[in-house]
Amino acid sequence: MGGDHGPPAVVGGVRDYVRRHGAQNLKFLLHGDEAAIQAEIARLHLDPALIEVRHTDKVVAMDEKPAQAMRRGKGSSLWNAIDSVKQGEAGAVVSAGNTGALMAISKLILRMSAEALERPAIVAGWPTLKGITAVLDVGANVESDARQLIQFAIMGEAYHAAVNGVEKPVIGVLNVGSEDMKGHEEVREAHRILRSGELDLPYYGFVEGDDIAKGTVDVIVTDGFTGNIALKTAEGTARFISTLLKEALTSSVQSKIGALIALPALKVMRRRIDPNAINGGPLLGLNGIVVKSHGGADASGFGAAIRIAVDLARSDYLEKVGVSLGRLGEVIEAVEAAQTAAPSTEEATK
């Protein structure tokens, strides 16, 4: 029921997904207003065997505060959808609804698997010159210590392998420079631990803001404050340049003619940065798979978010992350012990 478009985008997203990837023995469990959902299923001529509808009248409003949604949300479509993952009925949940409520209720029902995380981490699939880079956290963990940053690295690596099909994703830590002594203590400690190799994650080192769109690495780890601002700054920059481009190409009859001739090529370019094509941000760190779709996503955008949920649910993502997170405490201790034993090496890099 969530998002700007409700059932048309969600049911349309199911159709879009099945058209692109086939039904693959999947079944879709849709929670919400049965009449509205069935009307969409009929309108789009979808195979009814593909979908099961669970009726509820109750919805979480898009502007409801997370705390309020947690208290009053029981029995809502959002709540029931998450609960169906908890009950083992569904392999994953996808929602275009209220992000704060999705996060809070997911945490309440599914619980965090990475106990150091305050809130689930949100991954952005960032279009780059080389393909897609996974950047996390772009969400809600405003202050992240070294342990959390490494949890992001573990989850981001497993996510990228499962969803973007990269076998040994290379990880970078976002910083203001590439030298060991740059940045604050949290990133430097995460850097030391990842660099130690103890976690068996391919590690590149520090990356800077302009490395994101270059595609320097596959997975970029950062605290949720910086990640959120970087993501929105990039979106703002893209919109700014698009606006200038549009203004330029409509500024005179001559430029309009030029734009018209170049239009097919410009359309190809547009597709590469189409937000719908890269829609779907999983909330990582939960005991279960939860994918957030942009509220404004259309059917093809919602279909893209379903694709991420299916790929994650069909992969060994949860087990793999579970094992690595389980080893984390011991790894951090080992690296710290080695450092205390040989502080001169560390000093030498300053």
Added chain:
Amino acid sequence: MGGDHGPPAVVGGVRDYVRRHGAQNLKFLLHGDEAAIQAEIARLHLDPALIEVRHTDKVVAMDEKPAQAMRRGKGSSLWNAIDSVKQGEAGAVVSAGNTGALMAISKLILRMSAEALERPAIVAGWPTLKGITAVLDVGANVESDARQLIQFAIMGEAYHAAVNGVEKPVIGVLNVGSEDMKGHEEVREAHRILRSGELDLPYYGFVEGDDIAKGTVDVIVTDGFTGNIALKTAEGTARFISTLLKEALTSSVQSKIGALIALPALKVMRRRIDPNAINGGPLLGLNGIVVKSHGGADASGFGAAIRIAVDLARSDYLEKVGVSLGRLGEVIEAVEAAQTAAPSTEEATK
């Protein structure tokens, strides 16, 4: 002597500045290799009365570490240029040299005026849909508490008024959302103090990453870690889209013809985001005016940096900032006292 181009960009920058803005009784004091500088002056037919050359053989290399440059830099062109501000011989210094060295030696010679700052704050002039927004710190203060953020606000406001001619610049604090309870304690405390009105700075509230390019406010305040990453992310995004656009417009004969026809309009657009046109990042928080030019700036870029230095030096920037910084301690105490007296108001916003 600094930057990728040395004297040609610097002497060329002087010519560019004078051509655009007139000599205005200015005199330019150039420090470095006299023969190389004089050769450029002759080549460009510049009025010799406009320029005084102070010879030195010594230069700070572009890759020298700041600590090294501080120890060994005495008598170098960089050192002497900064020292001429300290001695009252020059009203401002402009350098395209080693940023770390410029920062360290400026701090050593001129000293910080804002004692809470560890290092000078760097301002970026960010092109937006409405003109230019000043964003600071994009440099070296990786962890900034509320007091430092407010110092950035004070300096950014005075800077924007002096350099971009905006009479009452409106300030925003960069955050992950616009509500009072969003973000970490540092931004929330800065928000409370700015909102109190005690500092007589026009304050908008929190802004998000996509507000930068929208031009929502005139001055955006953030810690140097986030600011640096936001700036480089925006640069990377702009370069990414330019690359896609170039690829699109050269992908076929048809699109090449279209691009050729639209070329004049595309050139106008390009000029709006030309890094040379917005070159020049002042290091704020020092007892003196220091402007950093991009190392890669050409003569017109260096001329833009000179413009910023002249405007700052001719304004009441230093006095204005001095007065506001002087009042800061008392203002923070007053706001904190009011808060302690009425904690319920604060609680109510959570």
